[in-house]
Amino acid sequence: MKVYKFGGASVKDADGIRNLASIVSEEKENLVVVVSAFGKTTNALEKVLRAWMAGDAACNTLLEDVYLYHREVINELFENSGGVIERTEVLFSRLREYLISGKKGGYDFEYDQVVSFGELWSTSIVAEYLKREFGSVGWIDIRGNLLTDDRYRDANILWYESSLRINNIIDFGKNRIYVTQGFIGGNVAGYTTTLGREGSDYTAAIMANILGAEKVVVWKDVPGILNADPKWLPDAVKLDEISYTEAVEMTFSGAKIIHPKTIKPLHNRNIPLHVRSFLVPSDPGTIIKADAELKTGMPVYIKKEEQMLISISPKDFSFAMGDNLSRVFYFFKIHGIRVNLVDASAVKINVCVDDERPKVDALINDLKAEFSAVYNEKTEMLSVRHYTLEAIERITARREILLEQRSRSTVRFVVRQQ
Ligand code: ASP
Ligand code: MG
Numbered sequence: 380m381k382v383y384k385f386g387g388a389s390v391k392d393a394d395g396i397r398n399l400a401s402i403v404s405e406e407k408e409n410l411v412v413v414v415s416a417f418g419k420t421t422n423a424l425e426k427v428l429r430a431w432m433a434g435d436a437a438c439n440t441l442l443e444d445v446y447l448y449h450r451e452v453i454n455e456l457f458e459n460s461g462g463v464i465e466r467t468e469v470l471f472s473r474l475r476e477y478l479i480s481g482k483k484g485g486y487d488f489e490y491d492q493v494v495s496f497g498e499l500w501s502t503s504i505v506a507e508y509l510k511r512e513f514g515s516v517g518w519i520d521i522r523g524n525l526l527t528d529d530r531y532r533d534a535n536i537l538w539y540e541s542s543l544r545i546n547n548i549i550d551f552g553k554n555r556i557y558v559t560q561g562f563i564g565g566n567v568a569g570y571t572t573t574l575g576r577e578g579s580d581y582t583a584a585i586m587a588n589i590l591g592a593e594k595v596v597v598w599k600d601v602p603g604i605l606n607a608d609p610k611w612l613p614d615a616v617k618l619d620e621i622s623y624t625e626a627v628e629m630t631f632s633g634a635k636i637i638h639p640k641t642i643k644p645l646h647n648r649n650i651p652l653h654v655r656s657f658l659v660p661s662d663p664g665t666i667i668k669a670d671a672e673l674k675t676g677m678p679v680y681i682k683k684e685e686q687m688l689i690s691i692s693p694k695d696f697s698f699a700m701g702d703n704l705s706r707v708f709y710f711f712k713i714h715g716i717r718v719n720l721v722d723a724s725a726v727k728i729n730v731c732v733d734d735e736r737p738k739v740d741a742l743i744n745d746l747k748a749e750f751s752a753v754y755n756e757k758t759e760m761l762s763v764r765h766y767t768l769e770a771i772e773r774i775t776a777r778r779e780i781l782l783e784q785r786s787r788s789t790v791r792f793v794v795r796q797q
Pocket of ligand 1: 386387415416421422497561562575576577578579580
């Protein structure tokens with residue numbers, strides 16, 4: 380069996396869903412289709428949530444806009460939309476009722492309860508369309524099957540429990556094709572959780588790992604994985620194949636090709652991931668696999684924007700390493716802040732993190748109680764894998780470099796934003 384993943388851009392309108400169906404029709408093997416919310420629905424639901432949390436009645440009109448958008452897709456997609464409209468109506472009412480019933484928890488909790496509806500709506504419409512095209516198609520509510528802990532907005536998978544349930548619910552003897560939601564899961568208490576923005580790739584990898592898939596295909600609006608973001612370096616070229624290691628390093632450094640957590644579950648079962656274009660499905664795309672070879676002499680450029688460089692020193696001029704090191708990173712852990720780069724000298728530790736305020740402000744506050752902590756904001760982290768002098772010159776020319784770090788395979792620069 381295979382797992383196909385379609386992101387929001389591929390299902391932003393009726394044509395997108397017809398295209399999805401045509402891609403699915405080419406696949407003769409058993410298939411799990413993981414689908415994101417339509418187009419920019421997740422962003423729209425984030426707005427609904429913020430308005431609702433602020434007690435702003437605008438949340439109702441914002442939600443109605445999202446509803447009308449889904450209705451339009453249905454109207455254009457189905458000749459006979461009876462049944463689909465009713466089901467979608469019920470799913471929208473669930474969210475309306477939830478909003479009326481009032482807040483039950485903090486921001487992260489409510490985020491997951493509200494924003495997760497995008498995937499429930501999209502998958503129920505896509506499943507219905509595929510059902511009419513191909514006959515038997517199963518729709519799975521992943522919330523009762525992909526079990527997670529209750530770290531809302533960044534939930535961890537409970538692998539053993541999820542594996543039991545997913546293997547139990549998916550029966551290719553009953554349906555050759557299953558459609559389910561990316562990005563969302565559920566905890567043991569029965570509440571919805573999410574896996575982090577753009578988490579549908581991760582869902583596809585989890586399903587593949589649990590079901591022992593032969594392959595995962597992520598259908599995107601780009602021809603594959605390039606050696607740089609073409610908006611940054613317009614002469615970027617496509618890579619035919621890259622290794623799991625290369626993919627993990629690239630995503631960790633900030634390449635927005637796939638969700639960074641996607642690779643591990645695939646690597647662990649040696650399942651290749653194929654990135655292909657839904658616009659030109661005949662294109663070969665890029666394959667991520669164990670024994671891939673990168674074109675020699677091809678640097679890979681990655682830019683991570685909106686970074687903060689925090690410099691931490693013990694107040695009494697004691698060494699930064701040793702006991703201080705674990706104490707410093709304890710604070711990053713309890714604030715849930717991911718570290719993108721560490722650089723340490725005798726009396727100073729420099730750490731580069733995403734500019735996620737107010738979270739980072741709270742971290743710095745805590746650090747300041749025990750250390751001296753200062754920061755540079757409006758910075759970027761530029762990485763080059765398989766670098767050459769020419770490649771370095773190309774991206775650092777006329778940039779103010781705040782920090783540089785070099786290993787045999789990778790060079791990183793923290794530079795001031797332009
Ligand atoms: N719909 C979610 C998002 O936009 C998940 C995803 O697209 O992967 O972040
Ligand atoms: Mg999306």
